[in-house]
Amino acid sequence: MAGKTLYDKLFEQHLVRMNEDGSALIYIDRQVLHEVTSPQAFEGLRIAGRQPWRIDANIATPDHNVPTTERSGGVEEIVDPVSKIQVKTLDENCDDFGILEFKMNDQRQGIVHVMAPEQGAILPGVTAVCGDSHTATLGALGALAHGIGTSEVEHVLATQCLITKKMKNMLVRVDGELGIGVTPKDVILHIIGVIGTAGGTGYAIEFGGDVFRNMTMEGRMTVSNMAIEAGARVGLVAVDQTTIDYVEGRPFAPKGEQWDAAVTAWQDLVSDADAEFDAVVEINAADIEPQVTWGTSPEMVVGVSELVPNPSNEADPVKVDGIERALKYMGLEADQKITDIQLDRVFIGSCTNSRIEDLRDAAKVVEGRKVAGNIIQALVVPGSGLVKEQAEAEGLDKIFTEAGLEWREPGCSMCLAMNPDKLGAGEHCASTSNRNFEGRQGFGGRTHLVSPAMAAAAAIAGHFVDVREMVKA
Amino acid sequence: MKKFNQHSGIAVPLDRANVDTDMIIPKQFLKSIKRSGFGPNLFDELRYLDEGLPDQDCSGRPVNEEFVLNLPRYNGASVLLARENFGCGSSREHAPWALDDYGFRSVIAPSFAEIFYNNCFKNGLLPIVLSEAEVDQLFTEVAANEGYELTIDLERQVVVTPSGAEMSFEIDDFRKHCLQNGLDDIGLTLQHADDIRAYEEKARAASPWLFDAIR
16 A cells, blocks of 8 residues: 555544545644634624634734834724724634734734744644635645635634545655755746646645755745645645754744654654655756746746747637736736836735745845835835844844835735735736735736845846846846 | 525626636725625726725726626626636635625636635535536527526536536535535534544644643
8 A cells, every 4th residue: 555645644643533425524733813814703603602612722913904114003003994993803802712812013923824833833743724825834844734714714713623625645846956046936936837826726735855855944934835826725845854943942832841752743744755646746946947927827927037928829718818818917018028027116025925034035135235216115024023023133124224125014015915005006016925916916016926036136126137147246 | 504405597707717816806805804795896806997995885986897797788697607717816705705795606617726615615605617618618608698597406416508408517415415404514513522522632642732832
């Protein structure tokens, strides 16, 4: 019999029961809550007169709606009245039910997928859910983690379980060595370009091979984060010493004897050598160059040295229609050089790229340089209060502000523009976020997804440039 | 939850692939703390010519006359015909809430994104997967016939066209049962509370660090 994949192991370890119809009830160790997808779940509990099954499995923080400008006045001073109600509602719900929440001005507040691993709330081998599709991020720790809808948030609050079906297994292997200036963001964008935005639907992806083994936890989180942009709810990386070193000493991580027992248990959180995957995708690291999305789906991506695609080179009529529609929305011409795309704003942040290493990468590029005159705004939004503190201790904030970028308070910010940070209609943005959908960063806004280094280089040049040229110079 | 057994209604074709949840319900409307009232903002950026704001009266807004939901022939449509990978992107359940609030009972497409697909079932909205060829056929027929209605029979798992032709679809037994009876999953899962407690006891012994840590 073939061995088991990491996903198989995590699934089996958490199986409470198989239902007669083939659906499975799995136990959820951790739920992370934020203000957008939880209010209706708490309301549902109240209406039904139910209590959370386990308080200590939940952790909450507001992130989507919080302003990232000076906010010492607290929740009462959030200008948008609807955002204010949502943040206050989370505070009230967590207070009422006794759930631990890092409130807006707590230093531990941050984007859910940055805060939770940073606190050790997510550990290798756990099952974790959140009402947010980028929960896939947490798979980087060898945790079975995925996004769920609000009804499921309520279901997990009430039962500590989720009704689910076993996914298929996909291995995405990237072997070899990445070139200078090629980052984890470029790796995942390239992967999405290869397998497509629905290529991973129905699968749990495991990222394997040299490139991920040699990647830091921050980098792995960037990669797992965007598994969902390839259609896969789950993006796993096997546990190794890098994972264990990352977790050790974090506030909610086990200590003492329990730490030793946990580390022993975590050694098994890898796919067996003879495990069989339903699909395998192999990519050579040397083929990956810095990536830029040109269209309105993350799969619409090319290397920085390439051209905007021409629909006449495409045979499939649905694809032709998609390319034509995207070119029109993005205001681009077929066969245009990527490096000729002029930019209006730059956004460095989001659950994909707002961790300390991302900020270091960006700072390295802008240090001693100035943001180009045509850039209306260049934002740097750290992923959490603790990331912000660390960056300031390293002097990164000064590097950014001296170069003409704005240094902000932590939150989701312009990734989805639920707070006041947004694009104007027709504006092009070099963004380190995860979705370039129409209107995502603001009504009529045009998003280009890139790595932090590429975004920083674009801020300096005013248009896309190959960051490898700047690193050399 | 609303029950779903049999439904007949006008079908409206939305002819684009990879319709994402930002398109179905843009983020500014996610600030509501309610489950209802999202219908007027369904497909907001496609439906209207201006930028929509939360809590706004949509009746006076300039509409995009070319958008399919605004064509008079599709007034009162309750079956959405869509293309591949419908509902991709975020996990927002506001997407099925908005479709439901608008009056849709079913979405038919060659494929769906998983989280969206799951979310539909929690809200009495039936997502139906048909083959590309069948979906193509429906797109052609709906374009050619004003007032084109489809009948969905969940018990028999078929979509019936006006000519009486039937296209069958797959659905999990559990989901079918819940939809037909309007059942709330939480109540069903709590029937297995003893299994959950037994699991927890084992887990606590094996991995005590997973309990009582977050306070």
